[in-house]
Amino acid sequence: MEAIKFSYTVPGDDFTRAGDASTDLKSKLKKMGVTGAPLRNISISLYEGEINLAIHAGGGEITALVYPEKVELYLDDNGPGIADISLALQEGYSSATEEIRSLGFGAGMGLPNMKKYADEFHIESEVGKGTHIKMVVNL
Amino acid sequence: MTVKQLQELLNLRCISEGSEDRQLEGGFCGDLLSWVMGYGQYGQAWFTIMGNINAVAVAALHDIGCMVLCQNSTMQPNALEKAKEEGIWVFTTDMPVFEACGKYYEAIK
Ligand SMILES: Nc1ncnc2c1ncn2[C@@H]1O[C@H](COP(=O)(O)OP(=O)(O)OP(=O)(O)O)[C@@H](O)[C@H]1O
Ligand SMILES: [Mg+2]
Numbered sequence: 001m002e003a004i005k006f007s008y009t010v011p012g013d014d015f016t017r018a019g020d021a022s023t024d025l026k027s028k029l030k031k032m033g034v035t036g037a038p039l040r041n042i043s044i045s046l047y048e049g050e051i052n053l054a055i056h057a058g059g060g061e062i063t064a065l066v067y068p069e070k071v072e073l074y075l076d077d078n079g080p081g082i083a084d085i086s087l088a089l090q091e092g093y094s095s096a097t098e099e100i101r102s103l104g105f106g107a108g109m110g111l112p113n114m115k116k117y118a119d120e121f122h123i124e125s126e127v128g129k130g131t132h133i134k135m136v137v138n139l
Numbered sequence: 140m141t142v143k144q145l146q147e148l149l150n151l152r153c154i155s156e157g158s159e160d161r162q163l164e165g166g167f168c169g170d171l172l173s174w175v176m177g178y179g180q181y182g183q184a185w186f187t188i189m190g191n192i193n194a195v196a197v198a199a200l201h202d203i204g205c206m207v208l209c210q211n212s213t214m215q216p217n218a219l220e221k222a223k224e225e226g227i228w229v230f231t232t233d234m235p236v237f238e239a240c241g242k243y244y245e246a247i248k
Contacts, residue, residue, distance in 0.1 A: 016217060019196035023225075026200060043200035044176050051173075051193075091177075104189045109173035116177065 003065040003072070004032075010050055012059030015103055021062050022047040032066065034139060041117040042071050042137045048110040049075040049133055055100055056080070057131060073118070073135040081127040089115065089123075140247065142205045142228045145184055148246055149239055151207060151230035154214060155222040163204040166243055168236050172197050179203065184243065186236050190214035192221055199225045209236040 006028060008021035026043045034042070046062070053060035057079025065072040082088045089111050096106030115121045120136035142161045146153060164182040169175045170189045175197055179185060182204045187194065190208050195218045198206050205228035208214060214222065214229060222229050232239055 016192050019193060019200070022200055023196065040181060040200070040202055047196065047200050048173060048176065103191060104170055104172040104193055107171035107173040107177075109171070109177045113173055113177045 001068060003067050006064040006066070008050075008062040008064075010053040010059050010062060012054060012057065015051075015054060018051050018054040019047060021050050025064055029066070029071070034071075038071075038137055038139045041119075042073070045114045045117045045121075045135050045137065046073055048113050049073070049135070051105060052110055053077055053079075055096065055105060060130075068139070070119075070136055070138045073133075073137070075133040075135075076130070077132075078130040081129055081131055082123075082125040083127050085123060085125055142184075145205065145207075145243065146230060149207070149230075149232060149234070149242055151232050153228070153230055155219060155227055155229035157205070157226045157228040161204055161228060165247065166240060168240055175203075176201060186240050186243075188212040188236065190218055192218040194218065195221045195225070195227065195229075198222070198227050204228070205230060207232060207239060209234055209239050 006025055022043055057077035060077030063074040087093055091112045092108040094106045094108035100106055118135035119138045122134045125131040140163055163184050166184040167179040168186040170187050172193055181202045184205050185203045186207045186209055188209055190212050208231045211233050
């Protein structure tokens with residue numbers, strides 16, 4: 001069965017709009033009958049990824065593929081990349097600046113939350129090239 | 140208890156309304172958004188001082204029961220607009236987070 005596809009472009013450094021893609025996908029999924037824990041799991045993991053695109057990567061692309069039994073989320077950016085992925089995945093690790101922290105970000109919980117709320121989480125990153133994340137949430 | 144009952148209990152000012160019969164399941168306090176995303180739970184009352192648009196996004200996406208902005212912290216106009224649009228309960232109070240949580244905890248423990 002063919003997936004239904006939604007695509008979003010996340011601007012870099014515009015934190016007032018960060019969250020728009022997750023909010024939009026949430027309302028579309030809701031209309032398609034997705035509810036409860038799966039809907040929250042998708043919303044939370046996508047939001048964390050979306051914020052990271054805006055804060056750490058200078059923006060990027062989101063693709064969501066909706067299947068009857070699962071949703072696949074792809075986050076792709078051409079940002080600075082992550083040198084030490086296992087460090088970045090640790091709860092509490094953050095490179096966020098003071099200014100960003102004052103907005104409530106920088107707990108170092110974004111990537112751990114993505115891992116926790118998604119049923120599958122894959123990350124690939126190359127310094128100077130960018131970061132690619134794939135998440136799967138079962139419906 | 141319901142959100143309305145919490146409002147009465149703590150004498151909160153309402154600045155954005157959600158559904159009348161929204162039920163609360165315990166509470167959570169914190170100002171770091173990903174912390175709230177990670178450890179907060181669906182349906183909780185969220186006590187915070189963070190009133191920006193990203194906090195509203197967290198409340199909406201996590202389906203938090205209500206936000207309680209403590210110690211006279213305010214909600215930025217664009218954030219309030221979004222909260223109303225999304226039908227999220229938002230209250231304000233002069234009480235510090237500690238006091239507001241303490242009273243709520245006493246009432247439900
Ligand atoms: N897309 C990305 N491009 C470059 N670096 C990234 C990217 N995503 C995450 N990072 C790096 O990994 C670190 C940890 O990310 P994580 O989302 O867990 O925490 P955070 O964004 O710093 O804070 P929080 O998500 O709690 O607000 C970031 O501080 C950043 O250094
Ligand atoms: Mg993050």
